[in-house]
Amino acid sequence: MSEELEVERGDIRDNGRRPPRAVVGSHRIEEEMFGRVFDRNIVMRIWEFVRPYKRLLFISIIAVLVFTGTQLAIPLIISYAIDNGLTADAAGQTALRTAMIAFVIATGLNYGSTWVQESVVGKAAENVLFDIRTAMFSHLQDVSLSFMDKTEVGRLMSRLQGDVNAMQEFLETSVLSVGDIVLLFGIIISMLWLNVPLGLLTLCVLPVLFLVRIVWLPRARTAFMAAHEANSVTNGALAEAIHGVRTVQSMDRQSINFDLYNDKALATLHAHRTASKFAQVMVPIVDSLTGIAMAVVVVVGGTMVLGQQLEVGVMVAFLFYIQRFFDPIRSLTMQYSVMQRAMASGQRLIDVLDVRVDIKDAPNAVDLPHDMDGAVEFRDVTFGYNPANPVLKNVSFKVNPGETVALVGPTGSGKSSAMSLLKRFYDVQDGQVLVSGHDVRDVSQNSLGREIAMVLQEPYLFSGTVIENIRFNKTDATKQDVIAAAKAVGAHDFIVTLPEGYETVMGERGGALSLGQRQLISFARALIADARILVLDEATASIDSYTEMLIQKALVTLLTGRTGLVIAHRLATIRNADKIIVLQAGEVLEQGNHDQLMAHNGLYAQLNNVNYSSFDDLPEGGIDAGETQKS
């Protein structure tokens, strides 16, 4: 096919039959691209962001008007010069000089107003764009986690980027379209002012163009959308191939995928060609209309000149205006689409900005003191993500300062939810969560975050160096502090083997580090935070056994002098806790230390007696006899 395609292919199995169960990429359902042309509500909301730049906007509109004025004036000046300045007598010379002075003034104004208009509008639009984005991003830091849980990051990112950019485009062009409208009317008025009959005749082509564009626009837009969509589907397939390349190669799917991708690329090619046809079809129409208008000026204008009804200069001015008056119409019809797109985007931006912030600091919230004792108490707590369906029912327990408590229970028993309540990620429906005697709703969220450190099941690293990741928001921690923390949790040894040690820049999501190593780094991060209370939310579940050995040691360091709440699966992790709380279906089933619970002979003892190493192993229907046999 081409020299770029030198890689061998054509090794499709089954006699080249299309594989029945193979696709690449997906046909994604795109969001509404176009909204209503004008939505007062949206415009008002966006206006809030434009308001700080009201003065600039005003200046730029004036500049646009001045600019348009000069554009209108120049043909008039030329026409004046031709009609009055082409005689050798004194009057003619004066007229020419006047015309030249007017021309210089117009030129100067044109220069100044272009500068002001583009620079002011451009910068203001950029500012508004960044302001909207900042407002959204900042708002997302406060909205409830339940919103974040159910919203994909990719979706939010397209709000923060694509939709914001659509708004910017709209703002920039809307000021310019003011100029277009003024220019269009200016040309019409000038023409009529110069000569009414000729003006009317020439302007006949305008409604024709409008009609043509109105018929053309929806069809063309369908073609453009189809091309856009085909293109993004193909790009999606490419992205999938890149992300899943390891699977593709290990399953030897390259040839099949290539053929499937080819179908998509070919479809895109055809869609692009169709769109291109639609885009181009307007060119001869506009050109023909221009030709007609000019021919009219030549014949009618010429005849009128003959009848002394028109001066030659006016005819020249007409020819100039005709060359210009299709531009504003073109950009105005384009503006229409930009506006529709902006309305659709604006709606989505507002949707994000309007997500309610459920959890706010109480007006008289106090900071949790750093020297608080670290006691934790759940008092008759009832909570559900959906209040009708509580995941915690009347849960009460107490953790004394410095104690380590293990929360255990099968998946879905509400352990993680309880921990989230402690950090006030969500508010309880009933009862109270108390930290060091304060209801968590009465203290500032900031201090809760500071005084309760947490390690999550999935270690999450940010791009940046190892040291930045350990420090995280504790930016005043010295390098010594960081190293000490890393040593304490057993991360130091592998960190120093990295190419740049603590200064090694992480790859994508922690890149080359193993899951266990990433988790050790998040342990170090929690240690640096130096909080009174430490919550480990299944922090060891995804760690290999070797690293877990390290972590077991790290935990001892980590929990010394702190209150610890640990969610764990492995009995080995749980056994040494001061207290074990067994949750099932949102209720506290039993609590006590290992020996007490063994003596109690409840769920915990049962699990301990069979050969399970983890609470996850608990079959849903309880423990059946067969499983108790040692395998």
Added chain:
Amino acid sequence: MATATEIMRPTDTVGWKSGFNTILRVTRLALKSPWMVTISLVSTVIAAGLQLLIPILLGRAVDQTQALVSGAANAEAATAALWTTAWLVLAVWVARGTFTVFQNYFSESVGHNIGYTLRLSYYEKIQRLSFGFHDRVHSGDLITLGMLDLEGVRMFFSTGLVRIVLLSMLIGIGGYLLLSTDLTLGLLALSFVPFVAWRSSVTQLKLRGTWLELQNRLSVLSRVMEENLGGIRVVRAFAAKSHEMEKYDDASENALELAHERVDIRVRNTSMMTFSFLISMGLVLWVGSGKVVSGEITVGTLASFLTFMTILQMPVRQLGMLVNSFARTSTCGERIFALLDLDLAITDKPDAPDLQITDGVLRFEAVGFTYPAAVQPTLQGLSFAARRGETIALIGPPGSGKSTIAHLIPRFYDVTEGAITLDGQDIRDVTLRSVRNAVAVVQQDAFLFTTSLENNIAYGDPWAPPSQIADASASAQLDQFIATLPAGYETVVGERGASLSGGQRQRMTIARALMLRPSVLIFDDSTAAVDAGTERRIRTTIQAKASERVTIIVAHRLNSLMHADRIMFIEQGRIVEQGSHAELLALGGRYKALHDLQIRSEEPAT
């Protein structure tokens, strides 16, 4: 952070020579559609010629009317002449429009063809490049390259080549016509051309430099946002909002600053260009009027000079875009071609035969391996053999090389020392396809494609009958779960589909591998998210068929591997302990230490 002078640097990193080669290569690609190229170029020339006729015709019309006024000519003949001119004007405009359509449509089509060809080559290349390459290159960069840079190259024919023809036609012929009509006036009329051309080229290059830098800064910004939103739980857990907002503000202000700079550069340029254009127009008017008065030229000539200038204004401004197009194509093209020219690293030897599986024996012979960028070897002198029916388990600390062993068998990487053989054949001496067909790996990161469950399970064998898919999902303990879904096997998963839990995803990848009926089946730490009970059931079903293959299990949960025929404890790329579970416990070494940690509560002390 880049300094201002660095941003101003005209071209990015491309030297003239390599830039030229890239342009040449793109041009060669364009010539793959010779007819379209010919039609578009011929149409461009004709359209430009027609456009140049317009000022002449208009000037003629003005003169004809002027003649009427002065009464020199017969009124009827003059009116007829006017009509002729009018018809000519109309005809020229219609013809110009038609040829412009050909010019634009065919030049865009050439571009789309180039895009299509490059797209396929790029896709194919990406699919075939080795793991070593993908480990080093950020997937986001590859996507950008395949979308934005490819777009940059695609646009070249219509925005670069065709435009340069149009431009040289207009400036060349137009300039000639003006200068030959009246030298002084022609020079004045063209005086803005070199200035505008120079300004806009310099500016476009500057803009391009800032654009590239702006893209960098914006991608930093979007990374900050994306990581924040992805790790929102961590951010909340540490009450790090202010820290994160600081990061965001830094990135945001950085980008905004440059965005403003771009506006300044652009504005300075456009206002200067219009200014110089108007100045020379004023000069033409001033001097031209004098010449009309003195009778050197007619009013029509003056009018046609002024019209010529308006026609030239657009393409001269576009000269800057032209320069930009060349710069963009050479940078984008160079990046793309560099990737397309890369060695695949792992390929078939010439005339490599297919792998022949007979006894099903996998053998590592003194294997050593060092990752491309690494200094320290990951594996050294590793030797072992595994027969059909055997289950081998690998365990060891992170970074010990267990996963590397799993990745070497399907030849994701080539060993740097020693050899891996399957039934006596070095896997580097047989076709890659046959090796990958014989060896299936269940990967650690369960990647699912955005398609139905069924398509995902049958990923390696899309022709498989439904019964085989059902078998594989039953073996992976997925059948019950799938039965609960309303759409069953048709349920779409992946990015936008139904979300599966980590364990379910891993079971999907297990089912996917089981479909292949491989001679070597490798589990690369692929049951970590599967709960132990389910894992046990999976193990039971897999063991039923284990006699047909070599099974290799890399795991960190002892429960997952203690039933293996042989357990190898790997440390620093070497086997330090091996034997059965019982043997290793008796040995009392590292394995026992791990075992004690994990299992002691369940095993009664002996």
